[in-house]
Amino acid sequence: MLKALLFDVFGTCVDWRTSVAGEAAALGLPGEAVADAWRARYQPQLETVRSGEREWVVLDILHREALDDVLAELGRDLAPEQRDELTLAWHRLDPWPDAVAGLTRLRERYVLATLSNGNVALLVDMAKRAGLPWDAILGAEVARHYKPQPEAYLTTAALLGLAPDECLMVAAHNGDLAAASAQGFRTAFVPRPAEHGSSQSRDLKAERDWDVIAADFLDLAGKLGC
Amino acid sequence: MLKALLFDVFGTCVDWRTSVAGEAAALGLPGEAVADAWRARYQPQLETVRSGEREWVVLDILHREALDDVLAELGRDLAPEQRDELTLAWHRLDPWPDAVAGLTRLRERYVLATLSNGNVALLVDMAKRAGLPWDAILGAEVARHYKPQPEAYLTTAALLGLAPDECLMVAAHNGDLAAASAQGFRTAFVPRPAEHGSSQSRDLKAERDWDVIAADFLDLAGKLGC
Numbered sequence: 001m002l003k004a005l006l007f008d009v010f011g012t013c014v015d016w017r018t019s020v021a022g023e024a025a026a027l028g029l030p031g032e033a034v035a036d037a038w039r040a041r042y043q044p045q046l047e048t049v050r051s052g053e054r055e056w057v058v059l060d061i062l063h064r065e066a067l068d069d070v071l072a073e074l075g076r077d078l079a080p081e082q083r084d085e086l087t088l089a090w091h092r093l094d095p096w097p098d099a100v101a102g103l104t105r106l107r108e109r110y111v112l113a114t115l116s117n118g119n120v121a122l123l124v125d126m127a128k129r130a131g132l133p134w135d136a137i138l139g140a141e142v143a144r145h146y147k148p149q150p151e152a153y154l155t156t157a158a159l160l161g162l163a164p165d166e167c168l169m170v171a172a173h174n175g176d177l178a179a180a181s182a183q184g185f186r187t188a189f190v191p192r193p194a195e196h197g198s199s200q201s202r203d204l205k206a207e208r209d210w211d212v213i214a215a216d217f218l219d220l221a222g223k224l225g226c
Numbered sequence: 227m228l229k230a231l232l233f234d235v236f237g238t239c240v241d242w243r244t245s246v247a248g249e250a251a252a253l254g255l256p257g258e259a260v261a262d263a264w265r266a267r268y269q270p271q272l273e274t275v276r277s278g279e280r281e282w283v284v285l286d287i288l289h290r291e292a293l294d295d296v297l298a299e300l301g302r303d304l305a306p307e308q309r310d311e312l313t314l315a316w317h318r319l320d321p322w323p324d325a326v327a328g329l330t331r332l333r334e335r336y337v338l339a340t341l342s343n344g345n346v347a348l349l350v351d352m353a354k355r356a357g358l359p360w361d362a363i364l365g366a367e368v369a370r371h372y373k374p375q376p377e378a379y380l381t382t383a384a385l386l387g388l389a390p391d392e393c394l395m396v397a398a399h400n401g402d403l404a405a406a407s408a409q410g411f412r413t414a415f416v417p418r419p420a421e422h423g424s425s426q427s428r429d430l431k432a433e434r435d436w437d438v439i440a441a442d443f444l445d446l447a448g449k450l451g452c
Contacts, residue, residue: 060387111350121387124337124361135350137362141385159367161286161347 002186002224004160005106006115006138006153008171009123011195013103013132014093023089029076032197037073041066046117046146056144058119063087090118091125096192100131102217105226107133115139115156115169115180117146136160148179157185170220174207181210188212190220228412228450230386231332232341232364232379234397235349237421239329239358240319249315255302258423263299267292272343272372282370284345289313316344317351322418326357328443331452333359341365341382341395341406343372362386374405383411396446400433407436414438416446 010016020038021031045062048054064087071078078086103112113136114123123137136159140146143155157167164184171177172192181187187210193200206213214220236242246264247257271288274280290313297304304312329338339362340349349363362385366372369381383393390410397403398418407413413436419426432439440446 058387111354113350119387120362120364120385124339124386128337128361135354135363136346138346142368159346160350161284161345 001166002110002168003162003166004111004113004157005168005170005188005224006113006156006180006185007103008147008169008173008176009114009116009118009126010093011192012170012172012190013099014095014126014130015192015195016090016093017195017197019093020089023086023092027078027082027086029078030074033074034070036196037070038063038066041069050146050149058121058141059090059117060087060119060122063090088125091122092129093126095130095132096216098216098218100133102221103133105221106217106224107135109224109226110168111135111160113138113156113160115147115153117152147176150179150183153180153183153185168211168224173203177210178208181208186211188214188220190214190216227392228336228394229388229392230337230339230383231394231396231414231450232339232382232406232411233329234373234395234399234402235340235342235344235352236319237418238396238398238416239325240321240352240356241418241421242316242319243421243423245319246315249312249318253304253308253312255297255304256300259300260296262422263296264289264292267295276372276375284347284367285316285343286313286345286348289316314351317348318355319352321356321358322442324442324444326359328447329359331447332443332450333361335450335452336394337361337386339364339382339386341373341379343378373402376405376409379406379409379411394437394450399429403436404434407434412437414440414446416440416442 007013017035020035024034025031067083067087112134114134116123116139119141120137127134138156138159140152143152145151157164168186168188169177169180170188172190177187177189189206189210193204212223214223233239243261246261250260251257293309293313338360340360342349342365345367346363353360364382364385366378369378371377383390394412394414395403395406396414398416403413403415415432415436419430438449440449
């Protein structure tokens with residue numbers, strides 16, 4: 001029986017690109033270019049941890065390091081304290097318009113937890129600001145493994161006292177669902193076709209026959225009987 | 227600056243004795259005797275894990291094992307499935323009357339997290355049923371160390387991205403506060419003089435000059451400016 005819904009956060013629940021671009025633009029930087037260049041460093045950075053090349057480090061640190069690189073690439077400068085503060089833009093991401101209302105409905109029937117590569121402090125700050133009604137904030141940091149490594153998924157289910165097939169992984173990314181499915185989790189795809197802006201080319205649609213395919217979190221709530 | 231309040235749960239937020247006694251009595255058992263005998267096994271059980279005699283195991287398992295012992299001592303029998311179900315009484319503990327209202331006020335200004343020896347699944351179930359508005363469910367299981375071991379406190383603060391002195395440990399138990407204080411946490415004592423019933427003899431009052439001493443969670447909210 002399905003008991004918990006586990007959510008990818010960046011891109012699935014929140015619109016990181018618009019939020020980060022807005023904070024960067026407020027500092028006189030080219031907002032979307034900063035957001036895209038910053039996020040482009042994300043998977044390569046995670047891979048240094050996943051591969052064992054680098055010891056466990058939280059996403060806040062990786063974000064801060066990547067920002068230095070992004071600014072150098074763009075030929076822009078910011079004072080160190082401005083860089084620290086801009087890094088916290090990732091704690092202040094706005095949810096997609098349907099997210100809070102959909103989660104609020106889903107929470108009546110299911111346990112809702114994050115299964116994100118974001119660190120706990122980042123996700124707590126984001127949830128408090130945006131009103132994301134998580135029952136538990138779990139994922140990479142408590143597992144000390146970044147998705148799509150199996151430990152991130154399995155540790156999250158274990159902390160909830162659940163078997164993988166009692167959990168539904170919800171993501172806007174086919175790769176995340178493939179990794180969850182390989183560990184026995186159920187899967188729900190919710191497309192976020194504007195995550196990467198108007199020229200987005202990937203994850204525009206479900207690439208496999210996932211257990212649930214929903215237009216947004218309100219549609220997901222309806223499809224799950226909430 | 228104070229940023230997060232970390233709560234002991236059993237006894238401090240919820241009235242475990244009345245709740246467990248009620249579920250035991252509903253099965254025809256002597257309710258208060260079961261609750262007291264069950265809880266009496268708690269610290270000795272935890273000590274087997276703290277000492278390294280036994281590998282990490284979650285509280286749900288320890289509760290289930292202790293119940294067999296309690297029933298044998300009382301000369302009572304229950305079917306295995308009844309034992310499993312009664313063990314989940316610890317997931318269904320009622321909060322003290324001031325707890326939800328006090329936490330709701332405190333949450334406006336501070337991050338609220340559990341710092342409990344309860345496992346995540348237990349605390350999630352309890353929070354959903356009782357309406358305890360945690361921002362994060364942390365503590366022993368994510369640290370894989372039971373209080374009062376330092377790792378339980380330090381891991382919880384670290385997951386929140388905070389230094390110990392940015393965190394206030396809230397407990398009805400002087401020993402819990404002493405352990406937190408030794409790691410640099412601020413401390414708040416909230417007495418729960420009926421936790422162990424009418425004959426309670428310990429933790430009736432603050433035994434040290436803790437940073438805050440409050441009559442209940444509403445008083446705590448007032449004293450913290452919420």
